[in-house]
Amino acid sequence: MSMLDNLLQLRDGPRDGAMLRFGIANEYARLQDWPQAASFARQAVTLQHDFSAAWKLLGKALLQAGQPQEALAAYHEGIAIAEGKGDIQAAKEMKVFARRIEKAQGGE
Template sequence: MNPRIESLEKMIDGPRDGALLRFSLGNEYLKAAAPQQAANCFRAAVERDPQYSAAWKALGKALAENGDAAGAVQAYEAGIAVAEAKGDIQAAKEMKVFARRLQKSA
């Protein structure tokens, strides 16, 4: 197993467990071509911090890579709402583009 993933997995349920840890672990799973595990981590990140627009964006990407276009669009839509509410305009724009692409290909 990837040593970075192992290291992050050991921190789960510890004092440093939180949205950032889950987000970081999800990114490592994406790099390792494991989109289902990545999606699980990103879901855990947004459960811990529903205002984490980067985690919503990453969740959409992981779901899309795993073949769940409908789930990815839902994640992007939730992320767009969060990003717009926070004033994170660039993230909102990116997620709108990704969602539109998925909807067109469906």
């Protein structure tokens, strides 16, 4: 049984929560199943709104799934959250990713 299967079996149990959903999103990202990665990353930030790493993964998954506007929105929200809780490195990384999307769209 794969790591993903193991994680999926834990859903809706006593260990379910933002960290589990983030782990599932990471496994889907590793498999390059970007729509599923985005779905589970979104569940993670819904369960724990200040989860900087989940916001970063959500942005990446949305971008890879061909949704640059949604990715940009996720990065902007993630940046605000990361800065608000002092997670400077995550905020810095998301700013770089957001700038790349804006540049690709013809903005600066």
